[in-house]
Amino acid sequence: MALTWEFDCDDAIDFADAIGHFDALGTQVLERDLDHSAHVLRRLCNNRRFLVEALHAQLQDMPTFERLNPYTPQVFMLHVGAHYAVRAAIWMPPAQRRSDGIFVYEQAHDHNFDLLTVGYLGPGYRTALFEYDHASTAGFVGETVPVRALGQQQLAQGRVMLYRGSRDIHVQFPCDDFSISLNVLSAKARPNRQFEFELAGDTPTTPATRARIRRVLSGPQPAMSSRLADALGVPAVPARLQYVADGAADSAIRLAFAKALASLTGGPNREPPHDDARAIDTDTW
Known part of the structure; x- marks a missing residue:
């Protein structure tokens, strides 16, 4: 389950x-x-000056600040490494929210x-946690x-949590007062899609046991990037596409990479396997 x-501990470390x-x-x-x-993240939380100092340093160079922070006004990127990134996220209570679209x-x-x-600061948001099996999920809207x-x-x-990629579903509820969280994100994104769900009949006393996919939030788009990589001379692009197409557990990921391979090599282009899936899904809430 989510960790x-x-x-x-009272000791702090530098950023x-x-x-x-x-x-x-x-x-x-x-x-x-x-x-x-x-x-380590908990000890960084004990450092009550580093965040102000980091943001102050960024704001001295506005072009760099804007380049590092192309996201919503809620999120500030603090560091981008080769395999991870560190960011701060601001959470506002309902009375202080300017736009509901900023906060998830x-x-x-x-x-x-x-x-x-x-x-890092404040009471923090409340979150309801669920888990699901991504490998057995087709991934079509309405599933x-x-x-x-x-x-x-x-x-x-001071509380530390891990949200496991392509496994944990969470619902965040507004905090009671201004809050800040620090996040370490793995750059090793799984070649999976990200979903928004609608929970079936979820209540505080009777948690949901089913969810319906409402939207596909993100997913790989390898066709353009693979054509660019091939044009720039990156070696073995077709072989890399074939490797993912053969090994991905997610059927839509396999299809996307197979299509990219076909586009690159002129091979056959298969049709999506789930075009009629919504008609097959007769499960009721």
């Missing part, structure tokens, strides 16, 4: 020391030494990457997916 850590820890993990960020990484509140969704987070409720957590100051 949570509660550390009783550079935290970056050094995650850099040392290389390609295994959020895979190896996960307990240690959670403790009360929308059940997953991520296709692992995300380690800690409450009904079995889910298992994992309870609720509050991202209070």
Whole structure:
């Protein structure tokens, strides 16, 4: 299930020391030494000056600040490494929200990457957690997916949580007061789609056991990037596309990479396997 850590510690570390820890993990960020990484993030949380200093330094160079922060006004990127990124996210209570579109509140969704987070300031948002089996999910809009409720957590100051990519679904509810979280995101995104879900009959006393896919939020688009890579002389592009097309558990991912391969080599182009899936799905809520 989704992982949570509660550390009783008062010592703080510098941002550079935290970056050094995650850099040392290389390609295994959020895979190896996960307990240690959670403790490092908790100790960074104890540093009450680094965030202000980091944002102040960025704001001295507005072009760099805008380049690092192309996201919503809620999110500030603090560091981008070879295999991970660190960001801060601001959470506002309902009375202080300027736009509901900025905050992903009360929308059940997953991520296709692992995300380690800690409450840095304020009471934090409340989140309801569920898990599902991505490998057995076709991924079409309207598909009904079995889910298992994992309870609720509050991202209070100092609490560390891990959202597992393509496995955990979470719903965030507005915090009671201004809050900030720190996130470490693995750059090793799974070649999976990310979904927004609608939970079936979910209540505080009777958690949902099923969810319906409402939207496909993201997914790989390999055709353009593979053509560009091939044009720039990147070696073995067709072989790499074939490797993913043969091995991906997600049928839509296999199809996307097979289409990219066909586009690149002039081979046959198969039709999507789930065009009529909505007509087949007769399950009721």
